[in-house]
Amino acid sequence: MSARTATAVVTGASSGIGAATARRLAEAGYRVLLTARREDRVEALAAELTASGHEASAYALDVTDRAAVDAFAASLDGEVGVLVNNAGGALGADPVASADPADWRTMFEVNVLGVLNITQALLPALTASGDGTVVVLSSTAGLSTYEGGGGYVVAKHGAHVIAETLRLELCGDPVRVIEIAPGMVKTDEFATTRFRGDQEKAAKVYAGVAEPLTADDVAETIAWAVSRPAHVNIDLLVVRPRAQASNSKVHREL
Template identity: 50%
Template structure:
């Protein structure tokens, strides 16, 4: 596989950010671009990507990260553009809240493909390039669902537990190549689409998830954490960052007021 020459940290930083058409991925593109990074914004929805690119100067790349041909095309485009030193895997998501007794196979297969298989394929494809820089970074966005299971979350728990396991193994495997591996685990984040899509487009049900929570986290909050984690000096590895709103003391304890 084609790689890029070794770089130094004082050169322009560059990253691929997946899930860039909405939510945390979109906010991360904006945060890094504002810091002067060259950013490849990757997602499946071309129209939203093009709008983001025109606003931020990012390079829009329409791709499904679980599709081998799309991944190969993305790597080729990034290589021709000079390469990257950072990979930010945001793409993923949840479908449904069924208990396991009523689990829908297609929902589980989608979650494993989006959160685990896609992340693996993209990471595998870019590792030679990240190693070649001499100071590569991989940041995987998982979830507090990777830490604690809950009723109705079995499929999402399974996907995020798997993604977390993969991330921890990657950190052990890549340390000798000076590739740092970071995991950000958000709690309750109110974004445009995550819960709405999980609940099949039921806007009323989606809004109830956040009802009475005075200040749930925003996509921009998480993007700012991601930006900080990938811009600190490279010898610092923020291995695992759990981010929750103050109102969410734990997965089972969420303070709701004014309902």
């Protein structure tokens, strides 16, 4: 399927990696469907892309709401060629002993059940396209743990397992399953949301790191993986800034 004829659905497209990915895929010739809870944000992005000559539409969607996800899937006309599961996020950095179970539940619902919901809903269309691609944006947190990251690590391990299992189950079907696992990415909202608006705590995450990844770095990686020939599957791609050797070893110039 050519990008010029394919539709790409991007979840969590209101900011950060999701918005950057939508821009990259639109530039590559995809018709992009932007979904996120913040309707005003995705509508503004869709208007921006349309004004630049691209095909883009916005949909207000909470991926944890299965009824809404099913309604969204039913509303689509034609085939879907690409699904980018980007919606996610972290809450808190408390140790397991004192973490709020509500935070863990919220992270599990969006990072795991959200991926499950939209993937299940769109899989028939992706398969019918004859050349479908499911992208799961996990994290290096889905591959190894770190102190204070328990709930997020659990959730991203879940996303990693969905991608790994789905790839096994779809073997022989015309659908690729790609997992992109970013390390330290500095966006406008991720750390701020994690620390509930505490800008000082959010800033400390990136303190002294000369060049953390940007949202566009990850978006470019996603677009590259999606644009490989149909017979090429990028099973798992880990992308980190040079300053980060692991989740717990980061070079800081202080």
